[in-house]
Amino acid sequence: xxxxxxxxxxxxxxxxxxxxxxxxxxxxxxxxSVLPFPPQPMAxxxxxxxxxxxxxxxxxxxxxxxxxxxxxxxxxxxxxxxxAETFGGEVHTPTLSKLADEGLRYNCFHTTAICSPTRASxxxxxxxxxxxxxxxxxxxxxxxxxxxxxxxxxxxxxxVLKHYGYHTSAFGKWHNTPATExxxxxxxxxxxxxxxxxxxxxxxxxxxxxxxPRLVENYNFVEPPIDESYHLTExxxxxxxxxxxxxxxxxxxxxxxxxxxxxxxxxxHHVFPEWADKYKGKFDDGWDAYxxxxxxxxxxxxxxxxxxxxxxxxxxxxxxxDIPPEQLAFQRRGMExxxxxxxxxxxxxxxxxxxxxxxxLRENTLVFYIWGDNGSSxxxxxxxxxxxxxxxxxxxxxxxxxxxxxxxxxxxxxxxPKTDNMYHAGWAWAGSTPFKATKLVASHxxxxxxxxxxxxxxxxRPDDNIRNQxxxxxxxxxxxxxxxxxxxxxxxxxxxxxxxxxxxxxxxxDSPDAAGQKDAQFFDNNGSRGIYRDGWFAxxxxxxxxxxxxxxxxxxxAWDSATDAWELYRLEDDFSQAQDLATTEPExxxxxxxxxxxxxxxNQDFPIGAGLWLRxxxxxxxxxxxxxxxxxxxxxxxxxxxxxxxxxxxxxxTIKVDLQENADGVxxxxxxxxxxxxLYLKDGRLKYLYNLFIIEQYTAEAxxxxxxxxxxxxxxxxxxxxxxxxxxxxVVDDQQVASTALKRTVPVAFTASETLDVGLDLGSTxxxxxxxxxxxxxxGTIDSVVVTLD
Numbered sequence: 001x002x003x004x005x006x007x008x009x010x011x012x013x014x015x016x017x018x019x020x021x022x023x024x025x026x027x028x029x030x031x032x033s034v035l036p037f038p039p040q041p042m043a044x045x046x047x048x049x050x051x052x053x054x055x056x057x058x059x060x061x062x063x064x065x066x067x068x069x070x071x072x073x074x075x076x077x078x079x080x081x082x083x084a085e086t087f088g089g090e091v092h093t094p095t096l097s098k099l100a101d102e103g104l105r106y107n108c109f110h111t112t113a114i115c116s117p118t119r120a121s122x123x124x125x126x127x128x129x130x131x132x133x134x135x136x137x138x139x140x141x142x143x144x145x146x147x148x149x150x151x152x153x154x155x156x157x158x159x160v161l162k163h164y165g166y167h168t169s170a171f172g173k174w175h176n177t178p179a180t181e182x183x184x185x186x187x188x189x190x191x192x193x194x195x196x197x198x199x200x201x202x203x204x205x206x207x208x209x210x211x212x213p214r215l216v217e218n219y220n221f222v223e224p225p226i227d228e229s230y231h232l233t234e235x236x237x238x239x240x241x242x243x244x245x246x247x248x249x250x251x252x253x254x255x256x257x258x259x260x261x262x263x264x265x266x267x268x269h270h271v272f273p274e275w276a277d278k279y280k281g282k283f284d285d286g287w288d289a290y291x292x293x294x295x296x297x298x299x300x301x302x303x304x305x306x307x308x309x310x311x312x313x314x315x316x317x318x319x320x321x322d323i324p325p326e327q328l329a330f331q332r333r334g335m336e337x338x339x340x341x342x343x344x345x346x347x348x349x350x351x352x353x354x355x356x357x358x359x360x361l362r363e364n365t366l367v368f369y370i371w372g373d374n375g376s377s378x379x380x381x382x383x384x385x386x387x388x389x390x391x392x393x394x395x396x397x398x399x400x401x402x403x404x405x406x407x408x409x410x411x412x413x414x415x416x417p418k419t420d421n422m423y424h425a426g427w428a429w430a431g432s433t434p435f436k437a438t439k440l441v442a443s444h445x446x447x448x449x450x451x452x453x454x455x456x457x458x459x460x461r462p463d464d465n466i467r468n469q470x471x472x473x474x475x476x477x478x479x480x481x482x483x484x485x486x487x488x489x490x491x492x493x494x495x496x497x498x499x500x501x502x503x504x505x506x507x508x509x510d511s512p513d514a515a516g517q518k519d520a521q522f523f524d525n526n527g528s529r530g531i532y533r534d535g536w537f538a539x540x541x542x543x544x545x546x547x548x549x550x551x552x553x554x555x556x557x558a559w560d561s562a563t564d565a566w567e568l569y570r571l572e573d574d575f576s577q578a579q580d581l582a583t584t585e586p587e588x589x590x591x592x593x594x595x596x597x598x599x600x601x602x603n604q605d606f607p608i609g610a611g612l613w614l615r616x617x618x619x620x621x622x623x624x625x626x627x628x629x630x631x632x633x634x635x636x637x638x639x640x641x642x643x644x645x646x647x648x649x650x651x652x653x654t655i656k657v658d659l660q661e662n663a664d665g666v667x668x669x670x671x672x673x674x675x676x677x678x679l680y681l682k683d684g685r686l687k688y689l690y691n692l693f694i695i696e697q698y699t700a701e702a703x704x705x706x707x708x709x710x711x712x713x714x715x716x717x718x719x720x721x722x723x724x725x726x727x728x729x730x731v732v733d734d735q736q737v738a739s740t741a742l743k744r745t746v747p748v749a750f751t752a753s754e755t756l757d758v759g760l761d762l763g764s765t766x767x768x769x770x771x772x773x774x775x776x777x778x779x780g781t782i783d784s785v786v787v788t789l790d
Contacts, residue, residue: 063164064255068484069456070365071161071257072356073476074349075122077115077173077266080376080446082291082433083342087371087451088298089431090282090290091339095350096453099369102462103455104509107303110472111374113440113447113525115206116148116175118373118473119261123156123176123195125477125488125500127522130154130603134524135611136206138179138641138752140622145604146611148178148622149190155492157477159196161257164486169243170197171236172261174216175206179641180622188219197259201239205639205753208232208263209672210270211417212763214637214753221637223762226774231272233262233348241355248359260352264345265338267379267387268420268674275340276333276415283335286320287430288313294433302466304434309578311436317547318382318426327383327398329411334383334423337415364458366483368476372450376431378438378547380422385414386674386693387422392723392748393615395550396695404695408768417764417771419694420674420751425547434576440546442525443539443567444577454509465512467505470532470571472521474502482506501603522599527561527609531596535572538592540564544612556615561608566593618722618747627789631668633782635758640749643756646670647677647690647746648722650790653715656783659684661708664770665778668785669757671750672764673771679715679730680761680776681706682769688715688730689767690742693750700730700738718790723747758785 084093086100087107111118116136117128124131129145131154140148150156158168170192177190182204192200201217208214210232215222224230240260247256283290295310297303313319323331349369356362379390382398385405389396405411408418415421428438432446441447454460481488482504490497503518523530523539530539543559545552568581568589582589600606614621622641629644644651647670655667662684669678675693679686684705690698712733719726719742726742754763759782760775761767770776 064484067364067458068255069458070255070361071166071480072365072367073122073257073259074367074369075119075259075261075373076345076371077261077263077373078377078439079265079342079372079450080428080431080438081435081449081451082294082298083376083431084346084371084451086453088294088301088303089433090294091342093343093346095346095353096369096371098350099353099367099455100453102457103367103453103460104463104467106452106454106467106471108468108470109370109450109452110445110448110470110521110523111372111450112473112523113374113442113528115266115373117525120150120176122370122473122476123158123259124150124154125157125474125502126154126498127474127501127603129524129605130498130501132604133176134605135526137175137177138206138622138749139611139614140178141610141613141620143607143610145606148176150176150195151498152493152495153498155489155495155497156195157480158257158259159492160486160489161480161484162196162198163492164484165254166257167247167251167254168197168257169199169240170202170259170261171200171240172202173206173263173266174200174202174204177204178622179639180624182639183642184221184637191216191219193218199243202236202261203263203753207266207268208753209268209417209420209764210263212672213263214755214763231270233264233345236260236262237348237351237355240352244355244359244361262345262348265341267377267422269334269337269341269415269422270417271337271341271344271415273412273415275344276337277340278343279336279339282339283332286323287424287426288320290430291433294430298434305468305575308434308575310434311576311578313429314436316545316551317429318424320426327402330398330402330405331383331424333411333414334380334421335427337421338423338427362457366456366459367454369453369455370450370473371452374439375435375441375447375450376428376438377422378425378428378440380428381425381547381549383424384422385419386695387420388675388749388751389693389695390549392693392746393549393553394693394723394744400695408694418673418768420672428547436577438546440526440528440544441541442523442528443530443541447525447528448523460509463512467508467512469505469508469514469516470518470521471505472502472518474500475505475518476502478502478504479506520595520599522596522603522605524600524605524608526611527559529596529600529608531592531599532571533592533595535570536588536592537569537571537577538566538589538596539569540566542609544615553615556612559609568592614748621748629787631758631785631787633759633778633785635756635785636762638756640670640751640754640756643670644787644789646717646756646787647750648719648748650718650726652717652788652790653679654786655713656710657713657778657780658710658783659706659708659780662705663708663779664773664776665780666757666759666761666770666776667713667778667782668759669761669766670755671766672754673766673768674764675746675750676754676766677750678761678766679713680767680770681778686713686730686732686737687769688728688738688740689769690728690740691766692744692746696743698728698740698742700728700740702730702732702737704737706732719745758782
């Protein structure tokens with residue numbers, strides 16, 4: 001017998017409830033019939049017939065104002081205060097300027113100086129270490145404020161707005177999932193959809209190639225087209241507009257929240273050459289001259305207060321005049337590519353805004369255009385053709401870079417799929433004009449002060465007066481809540497919520513001269529830290545020099561945070577932190593240092609400098625617990641941080657394969673063109689490449705092709721320790737056929753988002769030998785791939 005009980009009961013209750021006369025005060029008897037109130041004798045009861053009843057759906061509960069705006073949050077990556085022409089820089093930014101002219105400019109808005117922490121703070125309204133995001137996801141460590149796991153007790157504004165009736169989406173970079181949880185098996189509750197976004201299209205890492213991005217759509221991996229006209233930033237706009245059309249078709253009466261955060265302009269700097277060529281010759285006089293020009297323009301435009309001083313170059317950073325003549329073309333081209341990349345990105349934002357306008361959505365869309373999740377990035381060091389050299393703290397020279405670059409096409413290869421290039425750190429410093437420092441520095445505004453534009457045509461009157469109240473990314477969430485009349489919920493999805501740290505900045509919309517309402521804000525990144533309090537700012541630089549990571553190693557090893565020298569600034573008189581008052585105001589400095597310690601403890605920031613741990617102990621990086629893996633020929637898209645450490649640890653890979661005659665194709669590959677390793681066949685001959693960030697290439701190649709049919713192939717790797725030397729032997733059917741020596745190896749990771757693939761090389765190819773044939777699928781059948789770590 002079928003069981004209809006619960007379903008029948010629910011349907012009966014709903015139907016009867018809808019037939020009640022609201023004015024009659026009737027109640028529902030057990031049998032589902034309608035009785036008058038007070039009850040009458042049963043004989044007088046007449047049951048209604050279906051055809052005599054009138055059904056009326058209840059009105060849905062309205063939790064939002066009638067004119068609740070659509071909300072678009074745009075977050076650009078790795079771009080500083082002095083880049084955009086909108087704020088006095090020399091890179092064309094038509095969309096940022098357009099929105100600024102239609103809204104408001106902010107020149108005292110702040111970030112955390114680094115990617116994942118800024119995003120976690122932006123989305124939750126809490127300080128970065130309070131939500132366990134004290135460093136980037138890949139550098140997570142086992143200290144409370146640094147695990148890389150945003151707790152469900154700190155709901156994102158997407159989660160809250162979804163419950164209030166918004167449709168929510170996110171596009172682009174999502175750098176807030178633990179690196180070992182980004183595989184196809186997850187767990188996926190910490191992917192964007194698990195944090196309130198109904199739709200996600202982008203990548204789960206700190207960076208990815210603009211040409212061959214490692215894409216995710218909701219919970220599934222997807223591959224971009226193999227198309228020379230493809231670019232990720234353009235794709236993100238296309239997908240966002242498609243989502244808007246679906247929203248228009250299926251839920252036009254519901255407001256939307258869109259978080260649009262491209263990988264641009266984070267490294268690698270990838271853009272079509274015609275965009276870079278627009279800036280040929282514009283930076284020929286170097287970064288020192290750039291800062292002078294931009295500083296003067298910022299004063300003339302009123303972007304910075306009158307009398308703001310231009311801070312000097314750090315003594316550890318090269319002057320433009322120090323660059324040897326033979327390197328000038330390389331350094332100039334790096335900035336030209338970056339500038340073209342920036343303009344291309346802003347132009348794509350323009351396509352998104354135009355899409356809102358053409359769909360009649362712009363008038364009631366509140367746009368937060370945040371120009372950078374931190375200051376411009378110095379991770380290119382002295383100019384790099386493979387920017388993860390710095391993340392791995394691998395010493396190299398510019399001449400090594402140039403020699404390697406010549407082998408892949410010279411200057412014309414920069415910005416293409418053949419390199420993971422980034423410009424010289426001097427350009428990042430110039431992009432932070434007029435401030436000291438760059439990304440990764442939380443003590444000085446070159447790392448933390450990012451322009452912002454807010455535009456809402458329906459409610460915000462355009463105003464040329466710059467808003468200079470001190471604010472931070474944690475203030476965006478409470479601003480949204482105030483505008484919508486939402487009291488931050490005590491519980492979300494059954495989880496008791498921790499307090500919000502941010503202060504709404506909505507009071508600035510109509511009052512450019514309003515007194516700032518933010519009392520205090522603490523900053524900490526890699527031991528570089530500071531505190532804002534009532535117009536004062538105390539700070540200390542810490543041991544990490546972002547533009548010289550090899551020199552930072554000894555500093556970090558010898559560092560004691562208790563002995564750091566602190567600086568003190570009075571910001572209302574010193575916009576650029578040019579006048580250190582530490583010696584003239586020692587009592588104020590000690591007061592602020594004590595307040596920093598209290599805020600750091602309250603925000604689970606201890607131990608100070610926890611984000612530096614992996615620079616001392618790379619073996620402690622987050623990694624799977626397995627020592628043995630068995631893969632099939634269909635294993636795809638295994639992120640490097642979840643994969644066996646093929647390039648970092650001693651291991652043996654055993655492959656059972658049945659090959660075609662003179663077979664071509666990849667047996668397995670880990671990483672991409674910027675760094676990785678690959679085992680492949682070319683005309684039947686077995687080849688191995690260990691690509692150490694392009695600058696060093698270690699190869700082994702069999703002298704004879706493999707016969708058609710079954711084979712057992714082994715790759716035996718011995719590595720002395722993290723970053724140290726090693727050997728690789730190729731063995732076929734118990735016979736060694738080739739070997740190579742590794743002078744040094746990767747200590748942490750080849751890439752941020754590339755993967756281990758079996759039977760082909762997805763995404764960026766480790767070897768340029770088969771770039772034009774990618775993904776270069778093996779001609780044969782792989783039965784198994786077994787990896788064991790020694």
